[in-house]
Structure formats: C-alpha cells, structure tokens
Amino acid sequence: MNSTKESGRTPRYRWLKRSVALAAVGIWMALIIQIFQGGGGMSRQAPKCLFTTMIVFGILTAVYKGI
Template identity: 45%
Template sequence: MEQKQKHIIALWLKRILGIFTIFIWGYVIIGIAQSPAPFAEQAPYCMGSTMLIFGILTGIFKGLEYWEGNR
C-alpha cells in the first residue's frame, strides 16, 4: 500500500476513534455521576476509567503510527 494512502487511512481512523472514545468516556462518566454514592467515592472511578479509556486510545494511536511507518 502506498505511503500516502496509509497516512490518509491512519488519519481518518484516528479521528473516528477519537470521537468514538469521547462518546464512550462521556457515557461512563455520566453513569458514574448518576450513582448515589458521594463524590469522594465516585472520584477514583472517574479517574481510573478516564486513564484506562484514554490509555487504550493512546495505545491504538501508537499502533496506527507504527503501521503507518512514519514514526
């Protein structure tokens, strides 16, 4: 596959995955916020889920960059 095609595919996959991830993150945060638990008990779940969700996205981005072959 040509390098320019790989770049375009990787770019659009990153955009789509980024938007998809933000929607998943919002859904999870809203679910945690609707819990009857006090904020002090919700905070670790908010931080942990945020780190996990965006950590996975970062790993996928790194994999796409490796596949693209530029970095």
C-alpha cells in the same frame, strides 16, 4: 509537501484514527455520566472517574501509537 506522503499513511487511516478517538471520548463521557448518576459522595465517585479516564485514554493512546 504533502504530510500523507511524508508519513506513508493514507488519508483513510487518518480518518480511522479520528473515528476511534471520537468513539473513545463518547464512551468515556457516557461512563462519566453514568458514574455521576449512580449517586454517592465525591469520595466514592472520584476513584471511578479517575480509573475510567486512565483506561479509556490509555487505550486511545495505544491505538494512536500503534502499541
């Protein structure tokens, strides 16, 4: 059985989701690198890293779930 027929979604939609995921991970990595290059101690960088991780992957989850 074809999984695209079962879910009712076209392969193009699947590639769109993969592209969004790749873009989100790229943006997340760029933000993390920028935070680490900004200097400061780990106590200053950790909250920023946690916040960007939660926001980026929260948005990615919302896109995948269709919320």
